[in-house]
Ligand code: 5AD
């Protein structure tokens with residue numbers, strides 16, 4: 001547990017005077033600016049490889065425990081693994097409970113208002129934890145920290161927070177913790193810059209079967225509703241050799257599945273100035289690595305090119321699942337969203353993908369209730385969903401995000417109408433999911449077994465290549481393996497089946 005003795009001993013190892021420290025803390029107050037975060041300059045992306053933990057901080061966590069709560073997308077899951085890696089190198093150990101933690105980090109999501117409200121609710125709960133343990137260090141990081149309004153609200157209302165740091169400051173975690181331990185003020189270090197790439201960060205991965213591999217950071221698409229380009233900086237691609245080495249490393253260590261990650265993976269490589277190299281080229285190299293499964297997410301329809309389709313069509317270890325957010329079915333709304341494609345061009349892309357990969361499962365993200373969405377426009381979303389027949393989709397009611405262009409648009413659609421539209425859309429999607437799942441009955445699919453089912457410990461659960469949840473009875477030693485399952489039962493959200501040991505033709 002954190003105590004003042006540890007604080008003092010760490011100060012003693014540092015040679016700076018008290019006066020030096022006061023300046024140091026002042027400079028650590030760096031609040032975010034959405035205006036700065038919006039800028040996109042011509043400066044080349046810097047790849048930094050000089051991460052190290054200052055000597056005086058290497059043991060600062062010995063005997064202490066950390067707990068990280070992760071909200072939102074896979075990018076946050078990935079960042080949490082990096083923070084866990086840094087903290088482990090500082091001597092901290094992980095705990096699964098806030099109650100015995102000395103350091104709690106909330107890795108937040110800013111994508112919609114309700115995601116933010118969850119975090120504010122948690123900060124409220126943590127007031128008690130902090131009252132019970134005054135030495136508890138509480139930090140807020142992730143996308144919400146990049147928003148001025150959030151930082152101001154925390155400064156005003158949640159004095160129990162010790163540190164706020166941004167998505168570009170993760171590699172500074174040791175110094176931020178040091179500041180927080182020795183400062184009486186809340187430490188705020190949020191850089192609103194376009195971002196660099198830091199290559200040599202440590203990592204503690206969750207599990208040893210499925211691994212995230214980041215291929216690019218940031219987003220330059222600036223869809224008018226979305227806060228991500230402001231919170232995550234500009235599009236910047238990792239060098240292919242670094243990515244390939246990471247995938248090889250996971251393969252050597254027995255991982256069965258790798259998911260290549262980025263906010264907009266189809267823009268991969270567009271920022272390289274010395275090579276012409278895109279996602280298709282990268283996937284073409286990665287598919288030759290001896291690892292059973294490769295996924296990638298998230299795709300933007302606009303940058304999804306023929307080269308990529310050609311590579312995906314080889315299949316092999318590239319799974320037959322493509323997440324292709326459409327957001328809306330009406331071209332005028334797509335224009336207002338600045339998606340830069342039309343209903344027709346999206347449908348053409350889907351037709352091309354289906355022709356090249358007939359068994360591809362397509363999933364999507366869809367927003368209802370964008371400002372002034374008419375009934376007719378909403379009907380076009382419904383008709384697009386029926387035409388494409390998505391296997392599944394994440395659906396959202398539009399949520400205005402401060403600082404984005406859409407948040408300034410007048411909106412004449414009442415919330416009740418938006419809720420009705422969401423329900424109707426979900427009903428249509430569910431019917432299609434059930435129909436598509438029923439078509440699997442009698443087929444044999446490969447399942448990566450992830451563990452016991454939450455509802456029934458006698459049942460194992462995992463995902464098929466097409467990303468369907470498959471439940472079946474089988475021995476526990478199958479966990480972590482890819483096995484064949486004959487589908488016997490289909491529901492809206494999952495498939496049920498029988499484990500088969502003999503070699504059989506795979507049909508998913
Ligand atoms: N309101 C509602 N949904 C949003 N998304 C992004 N921004 C918003 C917003 N302001 C959705 C998009 C995106 C997914 C990750 O979240 O559908 O693809």
Ligand code: SF4
Pocket residue numbers: 219220221222223226227228229263264300
């Ligand atoms: Fe947001 Fe659009 Fe970028 Fe996706 S592509 S992260 S929706 S701005």
